[in-house]
Amino acid sequence: MGLSIVSSTLPPRGSDLPLLLLLGFRALIDDVHAELAEAGHAGFRPLHGVTFKAIGDGVTASELGRRLGVSKQAAGKTIEGLEREGYVERVADPEDARSKIIRLTSRGVDVQQQAFKVMADLRARWAERLGEERMAAIEEALREMTADRETRFDIPGWFNG
């Protein structure tokens, strides 16, 4: 393909920083899930990872809904799916008879551990190519620029609107 007569307006220099961050993120996540798929977790999606992070050490369906930015009913549906695949379980809350605590099963913890390991491996691979110094500089810089922002888990709603 050649040059088009009617070209789009050129983006100014430096406006592709968000895209670069997104591409980097996607590259890592894709590699992580490729590894997970090989390890028998083919159905595990990036969104599940976020849900796992939101679950943390255990939450109620209502709280999970709040963290994910969806209704508690929607969170319940998500949980059902993860429960069916054996990643999470619901146990009675000893301190509140209304609540059921959602927490990772050993299989869930296993996926998470594997994911963490792959991420660390990928980080090492990046460091290998970029040099440990540059790698650390990137991390430090990103930490600095995002220090005032809290980690939010409502990715789909946030992005899709």
Add this chain to the structure above:
Amino acid sequence: MGLSIVSSTLPPRGSDLPLLLLLGFRALIDDVHAELAEAGHAGFRPLHGVTFKAIGDGVTASELGRRLGVSKQAAGKTIEGLEREGYVERVADPEDARSKIIRLTSRGVDVQQQAFKVMADLRARWAERLGEERMAAIEEALREMTADRETRFDIPGWFNG
């Protein structure tokens, strides 16, 4: 909150690189859309930006669907929405009577230009805080690590599964 007796398994060092990239991306995108909202484009969502990128200099609904990783019907719906808000228009394809070309209106180009400008400004702000050298190093590193990946626009389907 204190230390919980049952703590979650600790993520290994270096496994938070994806999260850092995501946080950085989100920080930038949030700031961009905050500015756009003030400029009268409150309904403009991150997903719309991706759609704009996928539209490029003009595409058919079918092609847009392929780029976004959704059916042409779904792409058509998205287009209707953007059309209603005056961001895109459909014009007949002079070379193919079946096709209608979707392209940005002047209003659409305006939002895009503004978004580009805000992104460049934010990049400058980052450079101010990190130093131009570090900023450039990050960009260069990300470019290097994502050079072999093509830019894909199927974000929602990719992430949500």
Add this chain to the structure above:
DNA sequence: CACAATCGACAACCCCATTGTCTATTAAGG
């Protein structure tokens, strides 16, 4: 000991994306 608030479950609804089908148009091959 009332009373408001919250938890999870159930039901009804809605939006959006999907598949399937249709006509019009284009491209390819004999």
Add this chain to the structure above:
DNA sequence: CCTTAATAGACAATGGGGTTGTCGATTGTG
């Protein structure tokens, strides 16, 4: 040419996933 396959976009029917609304049970508050 003329037939046949492929593609564009419109329309219809379906389904998944989200939403609101309601309910009984339980908790916390004054």
